Amino acid sequence: MRSRLLAYLLVLLPCISAWAQAPFPNRLARYVNRCTAPTDRLLLTWYAPEIIYGTGRGFAAGRPYFITSFATSDRARTFSLEMLTRQRVPLVVIGPNYESEFQRAFREIDSYVQQHYQDVGPDASDDGFRVLADRRLTPVGTFESTTLPCFR
Numbered sequence: 001m002r003s004r005l006l007a008y009l010l011v012l013l014p015c016i017s018a019w020a021q022a023p024f025p026n027r028l029a030r031y032v033n034r035c036t037a038p039t040d041r042l043l044l045t046w047y048a049p050e051i052i053y054g055t056g057r058g059f060a061a062g063r064p065y066f067i068t069s070f071a072t073s074d075r076a077r078t079f080s081l082e083m084l085t086r087q088r089v090p091l092v093v094i095g096p097n098y099e100s101e102f103q104r105a106f107r108e109i110d111s112y113v114q115q116h117y118q119d120v121g122p123d124a125s126d127d128g129f130r131v132l133a134d135r136r137l138t139p140v141g142t143f144e145s146t147t148l149p150c151f152r
Helices: 002-021 027-033 050-053 076-084 101-104 105-114
Strands: 041-044 092-096 115-120 130-132
Touching: 002 092, 027 050, 027 092, 076 105, 101 105, 105 115
Parallel strands: 041 092
Antiparallel strands: 092 130, 115 130
C-alpha cells in the first residue's frame, strides 16, 4: 500500500508542479498565485476546485471548501478554526451568494475572519467574488492594474 502511494505521488507531484507554474485562464487564481507565497493558504467560502487548484496554494483550515453538507459538527468547526489560527492565510475569498450560508453554518470561523480580515474589494474578474485580506499583514504591492493587495 505504501509503495503504491509513493509511486502515485512521484507521478502526480511533477504534474502539479507544472500546472502550478502554468498561466491561468482564471484571473482570480492568477491573482492568488502571483500575490501570495507558495507556502501560504487560501480560504474559499464555497466549493470552487478550479480556483483552489489553479492557485497552486494549499487550502486553509484543513478543508478545501465550506458548505453546509460537509463537516459542520462542533468538533469539525473547532478543528478548522484551530488550524486556521496556525496558518498564514493572507486572503479569504467570499463566493457570490454564499456569504450568509457561511456565516450561519461556520459562525466561529466567520467571526475569526471578521476580526482579522478586511474587505479589499471585488476580485479582478468581476464575477461577484469578494476578496478579504489579513489586516495583520502588510502588502508589498498590488495586482496588475487593480487595487488588490500583493503579499510577495
